[in-house]
Amino acid sequence: MKRFECRCGGRVFFENTRCLSCEADLGFDPTTLRMATSTGADDSSFDNGYRVCRNKVDFDNCNWLLRSDSSDQYCVSCQLNRTIPHLNSGNNLVRWATLEREKRRLLYSLLDIGLPVKSKARGWPDGLAFDFIEDQRSNPAVLEPFITTGHLDGVITINVAEADQLYRLQMRLKLGEVYRTVLGHFRHESGHYYFNLLVGDHNIDAFRHVFGNETTDYTRALDVYYGMRSTTGWESNFISAYASSHPLEDWAETWAHYLLIWDSLETACTEQNLEAPRHVDDIIDQWIDTAIHFNQTARSLGLDDPYPFVINEAIRNKLRFVDGVVREERTRT
Ligand SMILES: [Zn+2]
Ligand SMILES: [Zn+2]
Numbered sequence: 001m002k003r004f005e006c007r008c009g010g011r012v013f014f015e016n017t018r019c020l021s022c023e024a025d026l027g028f029d030p031t032t033l034r035m036a037t038s039t040g041a042d043d044s045s046f047d048n049g050y051r052v053c054r055n056k057v058d059f060d061n062c063n064w065l066l067r068s069d070s071s072d073q074y075c076v077s078c079q080l081n082r083t084i085p086h087l088n089s090g091n092n093l094v095r096w097a098t099l100e101r102e103k104r105r106l107l108y109s110l111l112d113i114g115l116p117v118k119s120k121a122r123g124w125p126d127g128l129a130f131d132f133i134e135d136q137r138s139n140p141a142v143l144e145p146f147i148t149t150g151h152l153d154g155v156i157t158i159n160v161a162e163a164d165q166l167y168r169l170q171m172r173l174k175l176g177e178v179y180r181t182v183l184g185h186f187r188h189e190s191g192h193y194y195f196n197l198l199v200g201d202h203n204i205d206a207f208r209h210v211f212g213n214e215t216t217d218y219t220r221a222l223d224v225y226y227g228m229r230s231t232t233g234w235e236s237n238f239i240s241a242y243a244s245s246h247p248l249e250d251w252a253e254t255w256a257h258y259l260l261i262w263d264s265l266e267t268a269c270t271e272q273n274l275e276a277p278r279h280v281d282d283i284i285d286q287w288i289d290t291a292i293h294f295n296q297t298a299r300s301l302g303l304d305d306p307y308p309f310v311i312n313e314a315i316r317n318k319l320r321f322v323d324g325v326v327r328e329e330r331t332r333t
């Protein structure tokens with residue numbers, strides 16, 4: 001994440017809707033990836049000719065902008081929504097706000113990297129859409145007994161309960177995971193979506209060489225993985241235990257780490273006024289140093305390691321592959 005300033009020169013942050021120094025309204029412009037300041041003429045006019053998203057007006061749940069002359073009412077992030085939870089039920093407004101905030105951070109990275117972001121709901125067959133759905137485990141009044149967070153044909157489904165800290169912690173302990181975040185879910189599931197776009201048929205042989213054969217029975221592989229519970233021996237080849245379940249999950253986990261590294265390293269470099277490295281091996285080297293710094297600082301604060309992972313040569317090679325197909329896509333478009 002880059003550093004943002006209000007027109008008055010005050011420091012502002014990606015999530016802000018108002019400058020604490022001059023009290024001007026703020027909005028994020030997804031075309032320039034900069035914060036814009038309201039002209040004050042009316043609530044929705046910004047200095048770059050943009051206006052606020054409908055979800056800001058209706059629910060105060062978006063700080064992204066869209067062009068004033070756009071026929072759409074929603075920003076590029078909110079345009080991707082196909083299903084949102086029932087907002088009059090429980091604390092769904094708060095949960096939904098958490099999901100949207102983390103979704104915007106995912107989209108920031110995708111746009112910053114230069115990847116295509118197209119909305120299925122706006123007519124792109126190969127576009128992306130989001131379903132945020134509750135199930136009966138968190139709300140007995142809804143129809144769906146069990147919603148699994150996942151991806152299918154460009155639709156990313158997130159179980160709304162994942163926005164609850166306690167639920168996430170319970171699931172993390174139950175599944176023996178070392179890391180479970182809403183942003184991590186978004187990153188992981190976006191990996192399944194971009195697999196079709198960036199690997200597709202044209203890079204499949206190279207993919208299989210690095211990750212293995214993705215046509216292996218997926219359902220069976222996941223059954224075996226969840227049946228074993230305490231998996232060991234994966235560390236030498238995989239970034240997480242879950243990555244060892246199937247080549248497509250290995251890809252999605254590696255992709256999620258690629259996005260995590262991109263965003264976290266950009267943030268760390270920005271805060272220290274350093275130029276972020278460009279070559280994938282330099283990025284990984286600097287990230288490993290940065291992650292140690294974060295983990296050690298967290299321990300001094302009495303907190304758990306924020307990055308409890310080890311990047312060895314096998315995983316570095318997978319990250320190189322992800323970087324290769326990302327760069328190929330950026331030069332193509
Ligand atoms: Zn200001
Ligand atoms: Zn929006």
Ligand SMILES: [Zn+2]
Nearest residue numbers: 188192249252
């Ligand atoms: Zn997955």
